[in-house]
Amino acid sequence: MSAGKTTADHPFAARKSLNQFNNKLFTTVVWVVGICTVIFIIALLFLILEKGLPKLDWGFLYGEPSEIEEGGGVGPLLFNSFYVLIISLLISIPLGMASGIYLAEFAPANKFIGFIRICVEGLASVPSIIFGLFGIVLFVESLDMGLTILGAAVSLAFLNLPVLTRVTEEAIRAVPQEMKSASFALGSTHLQTIRRVLIPVALNGIITGICLVAGRAFGESAVIILTGGVTSSGVMWDFNPLSPGATLAVHLWYVQSEAIVPDAQLIAEKSAAVLVFIVLLINIVFRVPLWINSRKMR
Amino acid sequence: MQTIASQTLIDIHKLNLYYGTFHALKNVTMDIPQKAITAFIGPSGCGKSTLLRTLNRMNDMIPNTRIEGKITIGGADIYSKEVDVETLRKKVGMVFQQPNPFPKSIYDNVAYGPRLHGIRSKQKLDEIVETSLRSAVLWDEVKDYLKRSALSLSGGQQQRLCIARAIAVNPDVLLMDEATSALDPISTLKIEELAQELKDKYTIVMVTHNMHQAARVSNQTVFFLNGEVVEFSDTEKLFSNPRDQRTEDYISGRFG
Ligand SMILES: Nc1ncnc2c1ncn2[C@@H]1O[C@H](COP(=O)(O)OP(=O)(O)OP(=O)(O)O)[C@@H](O)[C@H]1O
Ligand SMILES: [Mg+2]
Numbered sequence A: 001m002s003a004g005k006t007t008a009d010h011p012f013a014a015r016k017s018l019n020q021f022n023n024k025l026f027t028t029v030v031w032v033v034g035i036c037t038v039i040f041i042i043a044l045l046f047l048i049l050e051k052g053l054p055k056l057d058w059g060f061l062y063g064e065p066s067e068i069e070e071g072g073g074v075g076p077l078l079f080n081s082f083y084v085l086i087i088s089l090l091i092s093i094p095l096g097m098a099s100g101i102y103l104a105e106f107a108p109a110n111k112f113i114g115f116i117r118i119c120v121e122g123l124a125s126v127p128s129i130i131f132g133l134f135g136i137v138l139f140v141e142s143l144d145m146g147l148t149i150l151g152a153a154v155s156l157a158f159l160n161l162p163v164l165t166r167v168t169e170e171a172i173r174a175v176p177q178e179m180k181s182a183s184f185a186l187g188s189t190h191l192q193t194i195r196r197v198l199i200p201v202a203l204n205g206i207i208t209g210i211c212l213v214a215g216r217a218f219g220e221s222a223v224i225i226l227t228g229g230v231t232s233s234g235v236m237w238d239f240n241p242l243s244p245g246a247t248l249a250v251h252l253w254y255v256q257s258e259a260i261v262p263d264a265q266l267i268a269e270k271s272a273a274v275l276v277f278i279v280l281l282i283n284i285v286f287r288v289p290l291w292i293n294s295r296k297m298r
Numbered sequence B: 001m002q003t004i005a006s007q008t009l010i011d012i013h014k015l016n017l018y019y020g021t022f023h024a025l026k027n028v029t030m031d032i033p034q035k036a037i038t039a040f041i042g043p044s045g046c047g048k049s050t051l052l053r054t055l056n057r058m059n060d061m062i063p064n065t066r067i068e069g070k071i072t073i074g075g076a077d078i079y080s081k082e083v084d085v086e087t088l089r090k091k092v093g094m095v096f097q098q099p100n101p102f103p104k105s106i107y108d109n110v111a112y113g114p115r116l117h118g119i120r121s122k123q124k125l126d127e128i129v130e131t132s133l134r135s136a137v138l139w140d141e142v143k144d145y146l147k148r149s150a151l152s153l154s155g156g157q158q159q160r161l162c163i164a165r166a167i168a169v170n171p172d173v174l175l176m177d178e179a180t181s182a183l184d185p186i187s188t189l190k191i192e193e194l195a196q197e198l199k200d201k202y203t204i205v206m207v208t209h210n211m212h213q214a215a216r217v218s219n220q221t222v223f224f225l226n227g228e229v230v231e232f233s234d235t236e237k238l239f240s241n242p243r244d245q246r247t248e249d250y251i252s253g254r255f256g
Helices: A002-009 A013-055 A058-062 A075-106 A111-124 A128-142 A149-173 A177-185 A190-219 A222-227 A248-257 A264-296 B048-055 B085-091 B106-116 B122-135 B155-167 B185-198 B211-217 B235-240 B245-251
Strands: B008-019 B022-033 B037-041 B065-073 B092-095 B173-177 B203-207 B220-225 B228-234
Touching: A013 A264, A058 A075, A075 A111, A075 A149, A075 A190, A075 A248, A075 A264, A111 A149, A128 A149, A128 A222, A149 A190, A149 A222, A177 A190, A177 B155, A190 A264, A190 B106, A222 A248, A248 A264, B008 B048, B008 B203, B022 B048, B022 B203, B022 B220, B022 B228, B037 B048, B037 B211, B048 B065, B048 B173, B048 B203, B085 B092, B092 B155, B106 B122, B106 B155, B122 B155, B155 B173, B155 B185, B185 B203, B185 B211, B211 B235, B220 B235, B220 B245, B228 B235, B228 B245, B235 B245
Parallel strands: B037 B203, B037 B220, B092 B173, B173 B203
Antiparallel strands: B008 B022, B008 B065, B220 B228
16 A cells, blocks of 8 residues: 555656556557447458358359349349449539539638538538439429439439538638649649649548548449339349349349349349449549558659 | 849739738738849748748638739749649649658659659650759768658658758749748758759749848848838848848847
8 A cells, every 4th residue: 555655646757657557548549439430341241241242153243133033133223323323423523623622712602602611511411312302293293204313313413412511611611722833833723723733632531531422332222212213124234224223232132122022032132232232342442542642642 | 222133033013911801911022033042031920931822822722811913933923824833833843841752652752742743654754853842952871762752751851851852843833932932951962952052943932930041041132021021132231231220130039
């Protein structure tokens, strides 16, 4: 006891030990929570991939789905997933980046723009099914197009637009003012500064946003069910944008809840594995150029 | 009255500048000579940077600024309607207080300006990069690492890179706003020597807080107080024999 007392009496000991205790406690808590989260995520991925991946074969990935018999594939649905994703990104990336750059660089600082900014933020967190309903009203009812790939892609683009706008605006704003000044002082126009300094420096943030959005779009089901339907045209390489637009994520839901094929469970497991695998792949593929770039810039 | 040997390049006449309602420059009139170093000194907040920024119109980007009076460079009014600010800034380069290289390679930093102004040929760019880096006395230190990131350089090297970047667009005038204030004495000395060499080719206007620096490097010195020019004369004369009492007080360290 006496030994403990002398340490406590030491002028530096008391505060230090309390702070150190807090510090240790905090560090431990952060570590434990972090490790638990990582384990949980890895376990989840493992469960999904472990059930589906070993049973995968080209016949399943490439094959046409069947309504009644066993052994149907998901070829056209997988194709639709990529087709819808690419069309929606082709629409939402340019528009989202343009509006983000507008808000960061050109928009006047007034109440109206402030209001627009709040709207964008709000839209970014609106449930996706609302965008699906919007898609129905626009494509199925007003334009009378039926359930199509195009309708699904455009509705998805609307869903992703606010997020991309936000992310771009934030990333562009985060570029230090000194860099802009340096560019202007060398005689660059505003457009040149945006193209050669702001976008390259902000690219990391923008690509992270695109990854997020692409992953979400690839796995989105509510919007697609309402605007693209639950079936595909059933044949491979159907590039017609007016074909029915069910994607793999929708198919996963469909076989689990509606389909009457005997091997629905198996198809669902394999589809889930493919979905997760591809979303991971999208994240890696988009990041490779960034890694190369940051290695160069070290 | 002033014994300014060389020709006037920049002529500032009755210049007034307002930030909103704040009167930052009051009736500033001066002739800045060609191919010489002119130093602006004065206490913090007296408007040195503001005046410097009027010369390449970087003030245009600050909202609510209003400017009256006239500035001509080489006889041309830089605030007239026909002026293209990009062309003006190409002719009037600027080096900032903090080194601010782009997060690109050393080569791309120097080539940034020439590329903006339409130079595409690899051979031409190589040539410009080399001569600019040589002029900025950086070439020997970086010639083997041109593809490396500019951010890997030391602060002093970065500032010399910024000078190289500014002279790569072949300006007539070089504005330096406390370009050495973030640097150690050795880098500072290097940049001062550099300025001495560059004045044969460029008209240099530098803001400095360091009176010894002004005395060491400049040919003319301007002393500002609260947005007004108190005294403008040859550096030697201003420091040895100031005309105005306030100048004397400032340079002898009694205020500011
Ligand atoms: N963007 C601005 N908006 C409003 N006022 C400003 C702005 N920039 C500068 N000022 C004001 O104008 C005056 C002159 O500023 P300036 O930056 O030119 O001073 P300075 O002489 O360069 O000072 P320092 O030596 O500290 O850099 C200061 O009083 C400052 O508060
Ligand atoms: Mg200043």
